[in-house]
Amino acid sequence: MAHYKAEQDDWLIVYLKYLLFVFNFFFWVGGAAVMAVGVWTLVEKSGYLSVLASSTFAVSAYILIFAGALVMVTGFLGFGAVIREDRSCLSTYFCLLLVIFLVELVAGVLAHLYYQRLSDELKQHLARTLAENYRQPGAADITTSVDRLQQDFKCCGSNSSADWQHSAYILSREAEGRQVPDSCCKTVVTRCGQRAHPSNIYKVEGGCITKLEQFLADHLLLMGAVGIGVACLQV
Numbered sequence: 411m412a413h414y415k416a417e418q419d420d421w422l423i424v425y426l427k428y429l430l431f432v433f434n435f436f437f438w439v440g441g442a443a444v445m446a447v448g449v450w451t452l453v454e455k456s457g458y459l460s461v462l463a464s465s466t467f468a469v470s471a472y473i474l475i476f477a478g479a480l481v482m483v484t485g486f487l488g489f490g491a492v493i494r495e496d497r498s499c500l501s502t503y504f505c506l507l508l509v510i511f512l513v514e515l516v517a518g519v520l521a522h523l524y525y526q527r528l529s530d531e532l533k534q535h536l537a538r539t540l541a542e543n544y545r546q547p548g549a550a551d552i553t554t555s556v557d558r559l560q561q562d563f564k565c566c567g568s569n570s571s572a573d574w575q576h577s578a579y580i581l582s583r584e585a586e587g588r589q590v591p592d593s594c595c596k597t598v599v600t601r602c603g604q605r606a607h608p609s610n611i612y613k614v615e616g617g618c619i620t621k622l623e624q625f626l627a628d629h630l631l632l633m634g635a636v637g638i639g640v641a642c643l644q645v
Contacts, residue, residue, distance in 0.1 A: 434488035441481020441510075448474030461539050461555045461622075477513040484510060532623050537568035544591065545579035557593035563625070565618035566594035566611055573617065 451471035484506040490499060543549040544556055560566055567573035567590070574580050574590045588603035594611040595602040608614050 431489070434485055437488070437507075438482060438485030441478045441485060443478070444474050444481065445478020448472065448478060461536060461552060461559065473513060473516065477510055480506070480510050480513065532619050532626075536619050536622070537573055540568055540573055541576045542578060544577055545584065557591065559618050559622060560591070560593040560612070561598070563618055563621040564596075564612050564615050565621055566590055566613060566615070567617045568619050569617040571606060571611060571613045571617075 448471045452475070484503060487499065487506070488503045539552060540556060543552045545553050571590050571594060574594070579585055580588060580590070586601060586604075588601065589606035590603045590611055592598050592600065592603045594606075596610065596612065602610065605611075606613065
């Protein structure tokens with residue numbers, strides 16, 4: 411009877427060992443996904459960050475990258491703990507799981523909360539950024555962001571191309587008679603912004619604020635969903 415019970419206990423330990431191994435694998439894959447979303451945000455979408463008033467969007471991405479990297483390192487620790495059946499290593503592993511859960515939850519909630527503030531921030535700051543900072547000394551990042559924004563989203567100005575009439579750049583000699591920046595043009599060539607006709611610039615397509623707002627809202631919801639979703643799976 412005692413021998414049978416010992417065999418049962420051994421079978422249960424093996425079962426739990428493999429169950430933990432499978433859980434750890436999916437946990438590691440989830441960490442890789444979280445890290446990938448954060449890196450993608452910074453590498454592919456960072457061109458728009460300079461036109462935002464706050465750094466919360468970028469901070470959310472950095473937190474996801476940190477959490478994802480921590481998950482992957484912890485995953486390797488978990489694999490080692492399962493294979494070696496090291497209790498102290500397993501204790502450290504579960505403590506790190508708790509820390510990661512909290513970090514990912516914060517990143518997800520932060521992204522969701524920032525989504526609520528996104529529309530007001532864009533309306534207050536984008537038009538002013540275009541008027542006061544574009545092509546001004548020390549604002550090279552903003553200039554690059556605005557040019558990329560207008561070309562990527564096929565738009566011109568904040569609400570419309572008319573917003574550029576109030577721009578310090580367009581009113582200066584440096585503009586050389588341009589009515590809008592060259593990045594408003596459908597085909598960008600030097601001084602193409604001198605002719606503000608719908609056949610030449612993105613005039614009827616409208617301003618960038620609505621398109622940027624929708625883009626960032628969708629992306630923040632993705633970051634929030636990934637962060638909160640993976641955190642909940644870990645529970």
